[in-house]
Amino acid sequence: MGALRRAAGAVAAVLALVGPAACGGAAPAAGPSAEKSLILATTTSTQDSGLLDELLPAFTRDTGWQVKTLAVGSGQALELGRRGEADVLLVHSPAAEKKFVAEGSAGRRRLVMHNDFVLLGPPADPAGIRGVPTREAMTRIAGAQAVFVSRGDDSGTDAREKDLWAAAGVTPGGAWYQSTGQGMGATLRVADDKAGYTLSDRATYLSQRDSLRLEILDEGDPNLLNVYHVIEMTTRAGARVQPDGAAAFANWIVSAPAQQLIGEFGRAGFGQPLFTPDAGKPEDALGG
Incomplete structure (x- = not known):
């Protein structure tokens, strides 16, 4: 697939190999061949x-395809697809996804799952947002100039946060509004250290809750819905794209066995599933 594509530009540091790696000079082991290795660009929340960790080993076992993962913001994942540096995308920024597909380099876009966003903050809640409507919560945070930690990374979460500020009629800025330019896990840690507010997908927060003091202060608003789609790339994006790999992953993740894994994920550890499977619903279901 070429050295440049394997490097995937500036995001090579987040490249993670799932499955057995080839050993230089050694005879190939039984199992998937080097030719059956695809690149998945996805949001940091899935990682x-x-x-x-739950899905990819099962995918490799079921299909023989190994997966190299680029976990970045949804905007960056779409850009990797646009440049032909990923075969398939798993993202959660519906408005940006629709524009991207309309450009013509992508193939099918299918609904996979959803969860929701939550507004988090310190237990003391200096802005007084606990339990108020989300639009009012954003207004109160800005009015109090309470520390708000944004991802600021062109991710789906970042896009939704900007939508929430806009709906509240607020243009955030100044010392109280701080941007990490990092993924969800890192942003949660920064917000926790600063006793600030932040927007997170529920799954990442629950998976890291035991190491955080942040609490869920606002949830359940329809504007906090978080919808994920899988997008297959085509060779219109670049000759190195592997449509067969893209189709294999996309078909698998919307299949009944994968959807069952998604629906059960988190139940044992948190007493509730972290994602709701949605494959087979209309493409415009859930506002996605």
């Missing part, structure tokens, strides 16, 4: 929540 930080632990969902990929």
Whole structure:
């Protein structure tokens, strides 16, 4: 697939190999061949929540395809697809996804699952947002100039946060509004250290809750719905794209066995599933 593609530009540091690696000079072991290795670009929430650790080994076992994962913000994942540096995308930024697919380099876009976003903050809640409507919560945070830690990384979470500020008629800025430029897990730790507010997907928060003082202060608003789609790339994005690999992953993740894994993920550890499987619903279901 070429050295440049394997490096995947500036995000090579987040490249993680799932499955057995080839050993230089050694005879190949039984199992998937080097030719059956695809690149998945996905949001950090699927990695930080632990969902990929559950899904990818099962995918490799069922299909023979190995997966190299680029866990970045949804915006960056779409850009990797646009440049032909990923075969398949698993993202959660519906408005950006629709624009991306309309450009013509992508193939099918299918609904996979959803969870929701939650507004988190310190137990003392200096802005007084606990239990109030989300629009009012954003207004109160800005009015109090309470520390708010944003991902600021063009991710699906970052896009939704900006939508929430806009709906509240607020343009955030100043010393109280701080951006990490990092993924969800890192942003949660920064917000916790600063006793600030932040927006998180529920799955990542629950998976890291035991190490955080942050609490859920606002949840359940329809504007906090968090919808994920899988997008297959085509060779229109670049000659190195593997449509067969893209289709294999996309078909598998919407299949009944994968959807069952998604629906059960988190139940044992947290007493509730962290994602709700949605494959087979209309493409515009859940506002996605």
